[in-house]
Amino acid sequence: MNIIDELTWRGAVNQVSDEEGLRKLTEEKSVSLYCGVDPTGDSMHIGHLIPFMMLKRFQLAGHHPYIVIGGGTGVIGDPSGRKTERQLQTIEAIHDNADKLKAQFIHLFGEDSNITIVNNYDWLSKLDLLGFLRDYGKLFSVNVMLAKEVVASRLEAGISFTEFTYQILQSIDFEHLFAHNDIQLQIGGADQWGNITAGIDMIRKIHGSEAQAYCLTIPLMLKSDGTKFGKTAGGAIWLDPEKTSPFEFYQFWLNQDDADVIKYLKYFTFLNQEEINDLEQTVQTEPEKRIAQRRLAEEVTTFVHGKKALREAQNITIALYQGSIANLTEHELEQAFGKMPTVTVGPEEKDVVNWLIDSTIYTSKRQAREDITNGAVTINGIKITSLDEVVTPHKNSNGRFVIVRKGKKKYTLARVQN
Template structure:
């Protein structure tokens, strides 16, 4: 099975500019392809993963990927998929974002030596050197206003208004494709389906300027925008976006995101995001149908994604936290694991070396009064680091701390509270 057939079987192809021609091109050549990532934040998020992993799939099939950082276009803003103008960031901010994104991409693509080693490029390199006269004479003349207005990314913004800055974005992206076509022999651009207008604009610029050179032949491929069965936006949680940066979204939170995948979405996400063979995926389809309560497919998805993005040790750590929270036995966790697993629970800073449990429950607002605290303790509803405490005279001391930093109190079955010690 060739790479294009595999992508189609996984549901990863939305549109191609020339399906038959692209198939032949991929069969006969080691193809250089690219995908662009504009640095609009200091981290990529899981919405970017499909495009990154498409590059990885092509690389594993023997082709050569280029990860293009939009250090130049990131200063402008892509109108695609938006109803309002983006806020413009300063050059220093965008360059800082660009560097962090390059580091993330280096963890997911193979940039080591080899004929098809991935390379990173930053379009600030050529866009920043282009004068306004060059832009208008050498590139702008190839783009009719009516042609640009017909693009969905522009047409959808006409009613609410679009600045000339964002209107020109597709021309700048076309310059990227032309530049990579000339300098790197790059003949394929990929992107989300919202990038179709920008990709075809780049192909038009190549056709108009390079028609007689290498037959001016280049291709475009888009992948579907990811939707969830329940109608909510993919990649969002109650806490916000799911980032690839472990400082912004911990490996445990990342693992939990995939574990909580809806049964209706899990197979689709396995096809999109993992490199599992289609035969194994078929077995997981049966598991979802026969024993959905086991969540075998969700566990496999979470394992594959966490290991891929954060590494084997982070996966093991996420699994340890998950098991500890499920069993309630949290005393074996490290301070770092406590930070991850209890990031969003109510917390309280304790300044005393030792404190009566009754008083502590009231001070930390775990119970409303000392009377309620005594009742909870006597009824066996209070746990310290997973151990039930029924003695109302119990005092919380240094012996109850995890790595001398935290104590975890649970009230009832699921209400957790985190005590931090100064």
Template structure:
């Protein structure tokens, strides 16, 4: 199947400006296709990842991806679906975010020259106010702009002229890329339809109706319960490993619901139809094995963080399940125990009863501590301790940074040595 048929099977097409023309283009030549992202933050999260996964599919199908980092548009802010104006960032912050997003894109798309990353500040910053109004503003009808969904949704509470003009700037981006980077297609989320069609209209007005340019949007991704996809209980799931560790990233995917996992395999992996159909059958017949979730977690974690991160995440998961935490590295402890109950302790050695009851408060009393120790319910750094005279020395394990306590079968605590 061609790339459009594949995207349709994956449920990844929402709107197209001209299906027949777009099909003819992608079947006959290597097309230039772009996705933009504004540097409003210093990392993408998995919600941002959706259009870039589709862009990656075009790359693998032999087309030419162009990624636009919106250093220009990001300095003013687009009119989001929220009922308030974006807070403008300093240009230093915008530049810092640009560098970090560029590094993430290079990791996702490879460094083999088969893609481009450009910054729209390069051309938008050269526009004078008079040039903007004379060359472009004259070609945009206010009534048409007001009817664009993203603008119309803000009219009741108000929208600044700055955010109102965002669609003109994005249209200029498409025109520039058509002229200078051989781009014929703009890809975006469902909320970008109005901006994409504005760009196509501008190109047709300036280059002629025969200009072959197209727009393609992706549906809003919803979970089976109707809620928006993309967040965990702790908030956004980031691509930056400092914000969301590779282990947390892996766990997010492996914990997906049976009702959602096949949809996510289609959206977020490069597995073919036969492989996904086989996993779908396993979800239907043996959901308790969670093979589809495991494959989803492996594929996404490898794509974003690399093969070693997958091995590490699996190692952490196995250690926590079995209780064999002694085999974990210090880095793995930092990832696996990031959100577990923790307490700060000194590096001084101390009797286990006092340490559990008086220092860490893991046990509510010394009596309870003694009882749990003698009953074999306490493990320190993976080792069962049944001697109430045992001395805990924080320097003995994990580079002297951590002491791991497990009480009972599943309850873990992390002591951070200060």
């Protein structure tokens, strides 16, 4: 299957500047293409991941992807999708974020694979004002720039000259990569259409009207209820395991709605058409088993965090579902309970009733005794039945944690302070 046909089947094509020409080009040779990301933060979230999954598909089809980290454009700030001016960051913060994003991409794509990572600060920082205005400013019509949706949507509220020029800088990126790296295709989100086509126009003005440069954008990802994909009550789902643990990441995919899961399998996994069709059948015939959701969670967690992190996420899920956390490791305990209600306790060993009162997990000794007697309290995965039980840290926590469960689902993490 041609890569354009595959992307179309996966629902991953929004607009193409010249579909017939791009299809022919990708069939004739290995094409170099790129997608960019500005280092305005120190991690990507799963919304950022979508176009880079497309890069990965091109890579697997034998093409040569480039990732452009916007160390230069990030200093300016892309106005796309924003109603107000972006708060500018320091150059030092941008460079630090760029290093962290590069490490994420190396992890996702592999250091020795057929992919190149570059930073547009390397060429944009060498521009001088007069050269910028003479060599590039003359190629852009203000009338055309004002008509671009990304600018037009900001005119009422106002847009600075700094953000207004962003599309010129992005166009310079495309022309530079076209001229120096033989890159003929740029891909991006649906909101990048105006910026990318501006780059194609610049390339043809500089290199001639027959220059083969193409644009492919990806649809805005929405859930079946029309809301934005990738956010939860707790905020964005990050790729950085310190921001979103692999367990939380796994749970996000595991809890997707039946109406969305097949779309996400097409977007976010490398399963083939036959496999996804089979999973679609299970959604229709055995929805209660959530086979498709489980496969989605396994595939995406492995891609982003690796097989070891997937096993840990699955161990935690099984332990919580079965109510048996006694054998979880220290790292698994941190992932499972790190964001649950937390108290701090001292290292002194006490009988369970006094410990529960002193930790503030209970405020009534009578209620604590009653719940223990009724078997409603477990500590570190073990049901407490004796009022004389002495509380000690979880056996695998290196003395750091006590995990208390009241009833079936109400957990509290007690951090032991030495």
